[in-house]
Amino acid sequence: MGGLIVAATEAIVGDRRQSEDAFAWFRSSRDDIDRYRDGLTLDGQGLAPLTLATAKLLPATSRGAGDAFWLEQTRTVHTATAAAYGVITVTDADDPVQRLRGGRLLQRIHLAATARGLALQHMNQITERIDRERSTGAAATFAARFDDLLARPGWRGLATFRIGYPVRPARLSPRRPVSEVI
Template sequence: MKHESQTQDDAAEAQNFSRRNLLRLVGGGAGLLAVAGSGALTWRAADNGVFAEGSGPAYEPWNLPAPTGRADLVRAAILAANAHNTQPWIFRVEDSYIDLFADSGRTIGTIDPLLREQQISLGCALENLMIAAPALGLQAIAELVPDSADPGHIAHIELRESSAAASPLLKAIPVRHTDRAAYRTDQAVPRQTLDRYRRAAEDDAVSLVWLSEPEVRQAFGDITVRATEAIIADPDQAADDYRWYRSDWNDIQTLRDGVTIDASGQSAFIRGAAKILPTTQQQNHDGWLRGTRDTQVSTAAAFGAIMVADGHDVAARLSAGRTFQRLHLMATGDGLAMQPLCQVLERVDREESAGLDDVFNRELADLLPGAGKAIMTFRIGYPTVAAPPSPRRAVEEVLLTAAP
């Protein structure tokens, strides 16, 4: 059930959308639909998946089977969280091992110029694979970045026969989804839950810092909104970001990647309208900024920062990805929602790669003094709606060889 404030927000959005688009509908060619009658509108709505959210071949991988063969470990891996849903992974599957490689063609350009987000995404996939292996009666032992001459060779995973023992996190893999919608503002995440997640995150390479006090939350939210504005104002970053958005039904089913309008966190009305009425890059980014400012930072119960000693170390990035994936699976099992919220870090990487003044790097460091280097940030809270799935490529598309 929606909160009263959500219902009011949806109504306001509908009114604003109607006013913004009335003239464009009549004068921009879409008036042809009105002449043809409501049937044409219904046809375009159906053609763009307005009535079929989360269905079709692009979503079939979420029907994760119980592991019966090596390829099923990859089926679990590809359901991992990953930046902009680029799915930047390739797997070589053999009887005694699996190799994980980065797909160099699936990057976000200036959004991720140092490949930080790609490598974190690969760590997320690795964690899913490691969690799924025991259910198949296998002990998985991962060696990170095993070939210094090939930085794209992310991990070598030895598979050894062992007794079957399903991880309690396994059942969360096919139901974990990034939730970009509003979180409940009347229900705080208990401190003992945050502390449990912090302890679960700690190892030799990674730690977790919570930004949970109101003043610190406000400060991080403000920086995130300004970083979003800076990305939108940067022509290269804006274009590279927009390239991974998907609103057309046929594109979703063909490409099977990217951030869809259904998973954007917008209201049902706006999601449906965006599928019927083509939107520009600027309109898309206006919605992103509005959602970041008015929904995502304002309703977060807390923000988390995954910290490492060296933000450029590939193994540390992979470990951070494994940590985030594990935390997200734990949160899913606890009925909590999570969403990566990394605009500040995307601007930090842009500042470094382009030789810009390190404004965002300094501001973020001021919020996290003496805690290492922030490598990933996210929000957490109790959901108000069920988060929809994102499209996934078929496992056959990411295998170098067929599994035995």
């Protein structure tokens, strides 16, 4: 699983358009965090306190530097230290009802794990790459490899995560109030 996640991350950062689209979700300034209340932030990266403080003092990183950092962290931290992986599977990943039910299951797993002192990190590079290949008509290089890895004929991966005991407390990520999304 780790090797396939690293390969998918390499493919994402090697695909300029997909990299640009992903980088658009990174909120590097307090103004952007407050304005959008979504996306990725430095606080949500699980960095050591000194590294986080230093990163916040430095100018915002470029997309290329961010991609290089993400790929390196995926190789040396995220997959190298994963105690276990989980995958939410469905029979039809294009069915909105199955996606919703899969998402609800993922939320329940995440809450139950958190209540037991465990941490989850979503690792959706494989499914993101599968979707990208489908949407662009590129050769399907990840779907069959993921299916083989899952070894569940007729089932497709919807969401992947790593799970284990955290080495430091998680910091909050931005959220919009319910009144803004309903």
